[in-house]
Amino acid sequence: MHGDTGSSDTTPLAGPGAGTLSSSRTALASACPTVLVGADGYPVALCTPIFGQVPTVHLLDPDDGSSLTTLQLTKGSLLGGVYAYIDHQDRLVVADGSRSLLRVGHHRDGEGRWSLTVDRSLSLASVIPEGDAVTGLAPDWDGRVWFATGGGVVGTADDTTGTVKALTLPAGERVANSISTAPEGTAVTTTHATYLLGSRDGAPKILWRKAYDRGSARKPGLLSWGSGSTPTFFGPAEGTEYVAVVDNADRAANLKVYRTADGSDVCSVPVLAAANGPGSENSPVGVGRSVFVAGTYGYPYPAVPEGAGDSVPASADFAGGLSRVDVRADGSGCSLVWDNALRSAAVPKLSTADGLLHTVVRDPLIPGTRGTSLLDPFRYVQIDPADGRVTRSAKVGVGSLYDTLQMAGTVAPDGAYLQGTVTGVLRITAR
Template structure:
């Protein structure tokens, strides 16, 4: 077990976590249908996790980084990975019994984020937009010989909606997709166009603001679609004529530059819907303010800022949101082996990983820090509202001093990084107190960097965790 976390506890009466957001009828099962668990990107799950006992961890080498691992109602896990050889995306169908790969399907290469964000629909099909500008629904089937295959069940061309603002060129690419509660598939692009594909296949989009960019995923809730650019947070919905419109916009402090441990100059967060009533009345992101980044909480309906409170040094992670509570994990100094082409230089150029995790509760009088710890999380944490535990990975250096060495590589996603002596442990944290229940080494090293990817908790207390070269399947011992 690693070093105990240093805690700062504020006086508080902890309430039960939840509720989880309402079930989106166009999504697969709650907790396993999107990278962040649900359409609202709450990073919660109604399923119990592996627990704080001993674990068995099987690693599956895929020759690809696998940031998105989802599971449909049929029980079959699916992964959207980026191959190391050519940086092109591929979809994997996994055996639910052991995590072995049953089938693969190559997709057309697009932008870096185009090989990351996808979801499973209510028919267990993976939905994504590939580099050809097509909205794909990818199904899986078993042949008469018993072998499995993946195939494109439907394809919708959305090129005009994505690049219509480019003056006839191909200047833009879809970075993420998510369904709303009417069946429209919303999307955002790298260059801050946003829109949706209707159920009839027609696509509509608008440009949020010239010169802005989107570097994270979108989230959808009954009140609309939330997207954060590198300048502002937006809520969108469809107007009376069936076109996308901006409901409200809130600019935030983007700071003087990108920080080390971030992939863009701006917020590192996918917007998170949460709340104690229906699970969506608040919307949260982090800003990029100098010294300490703030957690920003807004009223979903009006855009009114509920609070701004200093949280962490810097983060590339989406907050966890559940009930009145938000959990933010720091990634300041994390040594990414690759950066998007327009990321720019960071200030400072590099830094040791500072880590740290914070719980902040929303109250009638604003927001209050409940606890902080020093956990060096190396994955996007996931909260199980069933057991009250936060599941993540930690990264520790085996060198004297314990800080991971900063990386400066830019050779591509999944290639080598600095800190070759670092090791990674599976960690379980008590969400009430912030204390580390257990931290277990599972044999991962920098070769299998978890690279701030999300862990997915599946039924049966199974957790899947992507790395730069494949994925772990973790089960109770």
């Protein structure tokens, strides 16, 4: 979902280029937070149907975005099965509600018909208690899959040997977002702290822990009482020198940057001030020395996970906001480069090929206001990361059918921008 194992939210592919922008919607009657494309060019979407909410995998036609075939998975928690990745054999790697690690492949028979099948399965039930579920997972550099559960179990799984090992983080700490991996270790942000974990003979061990200000309650537009970040690895040399998250402090949202090597502080910078929206449920975008933070304070999510707690205040207008922060060249601290009130309704993606930020914004029905309605217009936009200005945009639709629900988009090899919505998948192209 976040572009790579480091959750940089970047892509090496160029998005829609010169020409007239157009969009089409594949209606799947499902919220589709995860749309991924493997080496063969076929998009795979992991969706949750509006009715029944049984997670369903769709194989999409790369030419028009239509669904070629489907496979239902075992139902789990609201966030269970949201995060997934495509492996080296174009298989979707995901944990389902049965507490199993699955590799789902797509195959074509001799008559050209497609099917999705579970090619490999490994039970994680030996380390995940009944009632808990995997929230995030990612591969590491030793052939294992790391996972973290909502209840704070962090583990490794080797589905070639069947070996599963885990540890439990301190009581009361929940994992509400995905995890990130780098050669230096695995980053996990709980509702209280950010961790870097390594392994000893495959068994997870804590290398460092950094607590952050989680505020006095969950905020409107966030899905947990704590950071909304999947931790982001970034850096100018190796791409993993730093780890970034956004805290949940009461009066402001602060970008926290740590040194991956030892967890020492690089900076804490208030962000999203221009929008006056102190909260972000999105993973920061990280590339080189730059980090981009999109605000979600007040976003009208239709549901929140069980146990998330009441928000304070109970509701708020959608503030939005987009900020860029750069780590200084000598690593001595950070500087706010720009800050605006753009209302991104999705996790932005930065293309290192075309040099642009890509996202979908939610405009107010009444210009100049901050409220939301069922008739809000949605626009695909391209943003210049140098100054935060929108350089190009195109309306993709009006109304709740097009709600991108702060989900991440992805770029296909042909330049199409694929964006999940609450009812299916948008395909944005240039002609």
